[in-house]
Amino acid sequence: MPENSTAAGKVPVDFWFDPLCPWAWMTSRWVLEVEKLRDIEVRWHVMSLAVLNESRIDELPEKYADVMRTTAWESVRIVIAAQQKHGDEVVGPLYNALGTRIHNNGEGLTREAYAGALADVGLPADLLEYADSDAFDKELRASHQEGIDKVGQDVGTPVIAVPGSDGKQVAFFGPVVTPAPKGEDAAKLWDGTLLVASIPGFYELKRTRTQGPVFD
Structure with missing residues (x-):
């Protein structure tokens, strides 16, 4: 599929996520709201914080480093296995199910949350086994790298x-939002994203976060 169009002629938004990240979850709620208001189509891709942090694992706080070495691999491996075995079309629904359970419902990064999410979208329960398997790590790393190649390290x-x-596509980290904008606010943020993407040489706007993720 060309970068600048979808099968339905809509504006494509390629979105890389890690199910464990609450900020990615907030942004995904925003972009799904935008889908209701603007002629866009979201294309979902896996990105892995475990892969991202491999080269700097010893520099991370100990508790976070332990998560990156272990739990952080589980949900992304399940999603990439589902994609490889059942097609791209399952990625978005599975992410929605995982994020709802992990974040909104407070189930966290647990096998119960993963199993429940698979059941929610009608995917085979045996995909849970891939949480501990490196069978599709090559594909996981390739999906991750595709996003990184567009946005940088x-x-x-x-x-x-x-x-x-x-x-041609322009990639950004973010937008980081809380709570996820709705209605006209969501549409305005989308319009602004396209605006800054249209400016050659634009790279970054940032301010300190003063509020944690608000799941609503």
């Missing part, structure tokens, strides 16, 4: 890629 999740002024 100094980022986290989420990463979004949207058309720039010449139609």
Whole structure:
């Protein structure tokens, strides 16, 4: 599929996420709201904080490093296995189910949350086994790298890629929002994202976060 169009002729938004990241979850709620208000289509891709942090694992706080070595691999491996075995179309619904359980419902990064999410979207329960399997790590790393190649190394999740002024994709980390904007606010943030993407040489706007994720 071309970068600047979808099968339905809508504006594509490529979205890289890690299910464990609450900020990616907030941004995903925003972009789904935008889908109701603007002629866009979200294309979902896995990105891995475990992969992102591999080269700097010894520099991370001990508690976070332990998560990156262990739990952080589980949900992304399940999603990539589902994609490889059942197609791209299951990625978005599975992410929605995982995020709802992990974040909104407070179930956390647990096997119960993963199993429940698989059941919620009608995927086979045996996909849970891939939480501990490196069978599709090559594909996981390739999906992750595709996003990183577009945006650069100094980022986290989420990463979004949207058309720039010449139609070629421009990728950003973020937008980081809480709570997720709704209605006209969501649409205005989308319009602003396209606006800054259209400016050659634009890279970053940032301010200190003063509020944690608000799941509503």
